[in-house]
Amino acid sequence: MLEVENLTKIYDGGTVAVKDLSFTVKDGEFLVIIGLSGSGKSTLLRCINRLIEPTEGRIIWDGVDITQLSGEELRKVRRHIGMIFQQFNLVKRSSVLTNVLSGRLGYVNPWRSAIGRFPKEDVEQALGCLDRVGILDQAYKRADELSGGQQQRVGIARALMQEPTLILADEPVASLDPATSHSILRYIEDLNRDEGVTVLCSLHFLSLARAYASRIIALKDGEMVFEGLPAEIDDARFKEIYGEEAIQVEIR
Amino acid sequence: MSAQEERQEKPAKEPRGLLSSWRFIGVLFVGILVYAYAWQSTEIDLRRLVVDAPDIVHIVTQIVQPDVLTRDKEYQEVLTNFQLPCTDSPPEQMAASESEPYLVLSHTCGAPGEPLSVEGFNLRPNTRGTVRWIPPEGTTRSLAHFDSDGEGHFVEGISIPSVVESEELHQIQTELRWEVGLPYPSETARVVFDKMLETIMLALMATTLGVFVAVPLSFLAARNLMSVSRGTMVIYFVIRGIFNIVRSIEPLIWAVVFAVWVGIGPFAGVLALGMHSIAALGKLYSEQVESIDTGPIEAVTATGANVLQTIIYAVVPQIVPPYLAFTIYRWDINVRMSTIIGMVGGGGVGFLLIQWVNLLRYKQAGVAVWAITVVVWVMDFVSGVVREKIV
Numbered sequence: 001m002l003e004v005e006n007l008t009k010i011y012d013g014g015t016v017a018v019k020d021l022s023f024t025v026k027d028g029e030f031l032v033i034i035g036l037s038g039s040g041k042s043t044l045l046r047c048i049n050r051l052i053e054p055t056e057g058r059i060i061w062d063g064v065d066i067t068q069l070s071g072e073e074l075r076k077v078r079r080h081i082g083m084i085f086q087q088f089n090l091v092k093r094s095s096v097l098t099n100v101l102s103g104r105l106g107y108v109n110p111w112r113s114a115i116g117r118f119p120k121e122d123v124e125q126a127l128g129c130l131d132r133v134g135i136l137d138q139a140y141k142r143a144d145e146l147s148g149g150q151q152q153r154v155g156i157a158r159a160l161m162q163e164p165t166l167i168l169a170d171e172p173v174a175s176l177d178p179a180t181s182h183s184i185l186r187y188i189e190d191l192n193r194d195e196g197v198t199v200l201c202s203l204h205f206l207s208l209a210r211a212y213a214s215r216i217i218a219l220k221d222g223e224m225v226f227e228g229l230p231a232e233i234d235d236a237r238f239k240e241i242y243g244e245e246a247i248q249v250e251i252r
Numbered sequence: 253m254s255a256q257e258e259r260q261e262k263p264a265k266e267p268r269g270l271l272s273s274w275r276f277i278g279v280l281f282v283g284i285l286v287y288a289y290a291w292q293s294t295e296i297d298l299r300r301l302v303v304d305a306p307d308i309v310h311i312v313t314q315i316v317q318p319d320v321l322t323r324d325k326e327y328q329e330v331l332t333n334f335q336l337p338c339t340d341s342p343p344e345q346m347a348a349s350e351s352e353p354y355l356v357l358s359h360t361c362g363a364p365g366e367p368l369s370v371e372g373f374n375l376r377p378n379t380r381g382t383v384r385w386i387p388p389e390g391t392t393r394s395l396a397h398f399d400s401d402g403e404g405h406f407v408e409g410i411s412i413p414s415v416v417e418s419e420e421l422h423q424i425q426t427e428l429r430w431e432v433g434l435p436y437p438s439e440t441a442r443v444v445f446d447k448m449l450e451t452i453m454l455a456l457m458a459t460t461l462g463v464f465v466a467v468p469l470s471f472l473a474a475r476n477l478m479s480v481s482r483g484t485m486v487i488y489f490v491i492r493g494i495f496n497i498v499r500s501i502e503p504l505i506w507a508v509v510f511a512v513w514v515g516i517g518p519f520a521g522v523l524a525l526g527m528h529s530i531a532a533l534g535k536l537y538s539e540q541v542e543s544i545d546t547g548p549i550e551a552v553t554a555t556g557a558n559v560l561q562t563i564i565y566a567v568v569p570q571i572v573p574p575y576l577a578f579t580i581y582r583w584d585i586n587v588r589m590s591t592i593i594g595m596v597g598g599g600g601v602g603f604l605l606i607q608w609v610n611l612l613r614y615k616q617a618g619v620a621v622w623a624i625t626v627v628v629w630v631m632d633f634v635s636g637v638v639r640e641k642i643v
């Protein structure tokens with residue numbers, strides 16, 4: 001269980017990106033975070049694994065307060081939290097396989113990994129992960145030779161290598177076309193359904209959120225303006241979240 | 253009210269066309285003046301390009317026939333006696349022979365200025381030779397060149413040179429020279445090879461010096477890393493400033509400075525090019541650090557990697573290939589520059605080239621020119637291929 005308590009993030013410039021947020025995510029949930037650009041979705045997700053330091057509040061995961069951890073302990077927690085990014089964040093000049101293997105860095109001997117060596121099981125596991133997302137044949141290509149959709153699959157494979165119990169996905173399909181978006185989200189959905197991985201995923205489009213979320217929270221200017229089931233978002237709610245002028249766009 | 257004023261002012265600016273055409277004529281006039289002055293002060297004289305062309309043709313023909321290969325030479329020498337001035341007993345002609353080479357003179361004594369015909373028999377056929385006069389005292393003189401015919405025979409008319417008269421006999425010599433065996437690198441080629449190697453090593457050392465100093469400095473000259481505090485920003489500006497100043501001073505000037513400091517030779521060249529390389533590489537490297545994509549760093553950190561692992565997996569792949577590419581490119585540039593550096597005392601093949609040019613030994617200079625051309629071309633090609641592979 002993930003509990004976010006009174007989370008606030010104020011950036012150096014004074015921007016309040018997340019304001020006094022509190023919610024809980026039960027194990028095995030597929031929680032989608034929606035909201036306009038700048039509403040604080042990325043900030044929230046990055047506070048959970050402390051890529052960004054929260055200004056105030058607590059994040060408690062399975063009874064451990066992540067905000068109190070440091071050094072080794074923080075890394076031990078991070079290795080169970082997979083992260084998927086809008087821009088894929090692959091190391092472009094490295095091979096696909098190396099990118100996937102880097103998901104294992106929290107587990108392996110740091111000195112051996114420093115000279116580029118991974119245990120044989122890890123390499124096999126990496127190839128297995130690539131097979132699972134359907135791009136085993138691309139394993140030895142440079143990451144930037146792949147299409148956007150393929151790169152995001154590498155991103156998923158990298159997260160899979162962590163054997164995660166929680167996945168944070170920050171607009172994982174915002175740079176992809178609708179058909180590819182669905183195929184990527186389906187991989188995440190499979191993980192959630194078959195392996196019980198808890199998912200926190202931010203999405204731009206309400207239609208995508210409706211299709212995959214078990215629960216939705218909506219942010220506006222860093223504050224929660226909705227929390228509930230996908231079906232509960234009617235036209236009035238929609239206008240509340242996205243503003244009066246917004247119209248719904250369908251992504252099929 | 254104010255909007256109306258504006259609207260009325262606009263048509264007033266209409267005659268701009270005329271104004272700008274006056275301005276155009278003014279600019280044109282100034283331009284013509286500047287170019288006229290430039291033409292004068294650079295002493296452009298197109299006539300000389302044509303009139304003095306033969307001078308350069310002479311040099312160019314020597315440069316395009318460089319003294320690269322040579323062959324061993326053999327020669328055949330025949331001597332006969334001559335008396336100057338005549339006495340009662342002039343020397344005898346050489347004895348005729350069936351197979352041995354011998355010379356026959358039209359007469360065996362005479363006075364300076366008189367014509368004399370030299371005939372040779374049984375010499376090496378179809379070979380170039382020289383007729384020389386060897387006085388008992390003083391220096392030998394070449395009088396004529398000839399080619400022996402298919403039977404090894406020749407006849408050549410000469411004029412008796414004005415040499416010091418003496419009682420001792422003078423000698424007339426014919427010498428035929430020809431080349432044997434396979435061609436091999438000439439002495440010049442070997443010297444050029446040595447010095448070319450020195451030049452390449454000079455460039456290597458200069459580049460290495462540049463890399464070792466520029467790599468650490470490049471991080472201090474990267475804005476994204478140094479914008480954490482005011483103190484680090486000061487370091488950033490200072491190092492950037494030094495890079496810019498050092499880079500703007502030509503390596504040629506550094507070479508003069510270091511030649512005075514550590515003496516003429518390749519070490520001065522290493523320091524001069526090294527200095528320039530530090531600044532040039534430092535700037536390129538730091539720009540590379542500035543353009544690092546933070547996404548992968550974020551992603552690798554999120555997997556639970558420690559700082560060392562994050563640097564190795566997310567930072568190194570982003571900067572090392574471009575660093576290597578810049579370095580190889582720099583080495584390429586340094587090889588090219590070190591030939592020029594050599595001319596002002598930086599050692600290497602450039603020094604050799606300028607010496608030969610000053611001695612008007614264009615055949616040798618040609619070897620150096622060709623060696624530089626070939627090496628620069630090869631370096632250019634190799635560095636291009638390697639860079640393409642890396643980046």
Ligand SMILES: Nc1ncnc2c1ncn2[C@@H]1O[C@H](COP(=O)(O)OP(=O)(O)OP(=O)(O)O)[C@@H](O)[C@H]1O
Pocket residue numbers: 011012013015016017035036037038039040041042043044
């Ligand atoms: N590093 C930063 N420094 C200062 N302000 C920031 C920083 N990152 C984000 N912000 C600000 O915080 C607010 C929330 O940004 P955030 O990136 O979390 O929004 P988002 O919902 O993810 O937007 P998007 O949909 O565009 O990704 C914005 O006003 C943004 O300008």
Ligand SMILES: [Mg+2]
Pocket residue numbers: 041042043170171
């Ligand atoms: Mg975002």
